[in-house]
Amino acid sequence: MDEKTLDDVISRYDSPSGRLLGILGEIQNREGYVPRDALEMLSAKLDVRLSQLYGLVTFYSFFSLKPVGDHVITVCMGTACHVRGAVEVLAALEQLLGIEDEATQDGKFSVTTEDNRFTLEIARCFGACSMAPVVEIDGNLYGYVTPETLPGILGNYGWRES
Amino acid sequence: MTHEEIGLSGTPKKSVTIVIDGRKCRADEGEIVLSAALREGAAIPHLCYEASLDPYGACRLCMVEVCHNGKTSMVTACTLHATEGLEIRTDTPEIVKYRNVLFELYLAEAPKSDVIKEMAARYGVTRTRFLKKIDTDDPLGGSCVLCGLCVRVCNEIMGAGAIGFVNRGPYTVVGTPFFEANTDCIGCGACANVCPTHAIRIEDRDGERVMHSWGGGRVRLAQCGVCGKYYAPGALTAATLARLLPPLRDDLAGLCPACRAKRIADEEIRVNMRGGADHHVRPRRS
Numbered sequence: 001m002d003e004k005t006l007d008d009v010i011s012r013y014d015s016p017s018g019r020l021l022g023i024l025g026e027i028q029n030r031e032g033y034v035p036r037d038a039l040e041m042l043s044a045k046l047d048v049r050l051s052q053l054y055g056l057v058t059f060y061s062f063f064s065l066k067p068v069g070d071h072v073i074t075v076c077m078g079t080a081c082h083v084r085g086a087v088e089v090l091a092a093l094e095q096l097l098g099i100e101d102e103a104t105q106d107g108k109f110s111v112t113t114e115d116n117r118f119t120l121e122i123a124r125c126f127g128a129c130s131m132a133p134v135v136e137i138d139g140n141l142y143g144y145v146t147p148e149t150l151p152g153i154l155g156n157y158g159w160r161e162s
Numbered sequence: 163m164t165h166e167e168i169g170l171s172g173t174p175k176k177s178v179t180i181v182i183d184g185r186k187c188r189a190d191e192g193e194i195v196l197s198a199a200l201r202e203g204a205a206i207p208h209l210c211y212e213a214s215l216d217p218y219g220a221c222r223l224c225m226v227e228v229c230h231n232g233k234t235s236m237v238t239a240c241t242l243h244a245t246e247g248l249e250i251r252t253d254t255p256e257i258v259k260y261r262n263v264l265f266e267l268y269l270a271e272a273p274k275s276d277v278i279k280e281m282a283a284r285y286g287v288t289r290t291r292f293l294k295k296i297d298t299d300d301p302l303g304g305s306c307v308l309c310g311l312c313v314r315v316c317n318e319i320m321g322a323g324a325i326g327f328v329n330r331g332p333y334t335v336v337g338t339p340f341f342e343a344n345t346d347c348i349g350c351g352a353c354a355n356v357c358p359t360h361a362i363r364i365e366d367r368d369g370e371r372v373m374h375s376w377g378g379g380r381v382r383l384a385q386c387g388v389c390g391k392y393y394a395p396g397a398l399t400a401a402t403l404a405r406l407l408p409p410l411r412d413d414l415a416g417l418c419p420a421c422r423a424k425r426i427a428d429e430e431i432r433v434n435m436r437g438g439a440d441h442h443v444r445p446r447r448s
């Protein structure tokens with residue numbers, strides 16, 4: 001993110017309350033993640049300690065410090081989905097996308113495929129428990145997901161069996 | 163802590179009587195009950211109380227029972243202020259039970275901390291039913307209880323803001339941004355000083371202070387112009403000297419505490435022998 005864009009974003013937030021989160025949220029939405037250099041620039045421009053910004057970004061699961069792939073797949077691991085087989089769904093997705101199960105250092109589960117096409121994340125309850133287990137891809141919700149229906153769903157996003 | 167509380171306002175403190183486990187004790191009105199109770203020898207465990215910071219009540223270990231108008235409630239003694247006739251109990255069955263669970267939680271949170279182990283053992287807790295947090299490359303050596311004292315002292319007292327809480331929930335840790343060396347760190351070591359579990363590792367070597375727990379950041383130490391000893395982080399001495407008046411500042415710049423004391427004493431002696439006319443060691447002003 002270049003300096004001008006950042007200045008532009010900052011200029012749109014002048015009320016002191018919620019300012020930092022507003023700016024960080026816009027960076028996240030624009031870039032798909034919060035780049036480190038943007039964080040460092042922001043710290044210097046607003047005279048806010050980097051440790052404070054880093055604390056915010058790692059606290060909220062909304063933010064990501066790593067770039068995400070073209071499509072973001074979020075598996076609900078909430079109670080209802082868990083009971084209805086979210087663990088199997090997650091395992092199937094890992095297998096289909098060829099990614100290893102790994103929890104990142106910050107405890108936010110977010111893994112991106114090597115070709116940068118897909119990012120796999122987990123969340124707690126989308127509020128759609130009646131359709132459990134639920135998977136969200138690029139903002140679209142899919143309910144009653146099973147390992148068998150996954151290839152079909154992924155096909156809509158350009159995934160092909162290799 | 164307000165100026166009133168530390169008695170800087172000039173008016174003497176009103177003394178009140180408080181009752182600790184049935185024993186009458188004197189305390190200053192408004193005084194933090196934990197501090198009064200510790201002075202009276204009460205055995206209240208505590209991890210996050212630090213007199214130089216505002217009461218915070220993070221560790222919950224100093225929980226006591228307060229009797230007020232015949233009703234009892236549980237509060238943290240470090241956030242409780244002394245009032246006339248206040249009555250507390252430190253070892254009711256309920257408190258003991260509560261405290262023991264906390265010790266178990268701390269034994270799981272900081273399984274490597276000897277401070278925690280010893281403290282818990284003193285209250286009869288030697289094992290935990292909770293899952294121990296084991297992380298072999300934890301820069302805080304499995305000893306951090308997340309009390310937040312280091313973060314607060316770095317922010318609120320030193321104004322450096324080099325460290326903070328990172329992540330959330332069970333993944334919360336204290337660290338620098340990206341767990342790397344942080345140039346905001348002035349190497350003062352206040353964090354290590356307040357840490358109740360001695361979790362923070364700092365080492366002085368070859369004229370540098372190495373912040374092992376904070377991403378291995380290095381801060382140059384100032385060298386004494388007289389004896390050549392490395393004595394304090396350069397950034398810290400510069401900031402301290404900036405608060406002194408010029409004659410004293412110029413006199414003391416570049417001296418370690420020992421040589422500084424010697425210089426002041428020499429000066430005093432010289433001045434006294436001359437009749438005490440022009441000595442220019444002024445009181446420090448901020």
Ligand code: SF4
Pocket residue numbers: 302305306307308309310311312313336353356357358359360361362
């Ligand atoms: S490092 Fe020490 S002072 Fe800092 S939060 Fe952990 S226990 Fe508290």
Ligand code: FES
Pocket residue numbers: 076077078079080081082124125126127128129130132133134
């Ligand atoms: S638990 Fe998955 S949508 Fe509620």
Ligand code: FES
Pocket residue numbers: 207208209210211218219220221222223224225238239240241
């Ligand atoms: S010392 Fe009172 S809550 Fe920690």
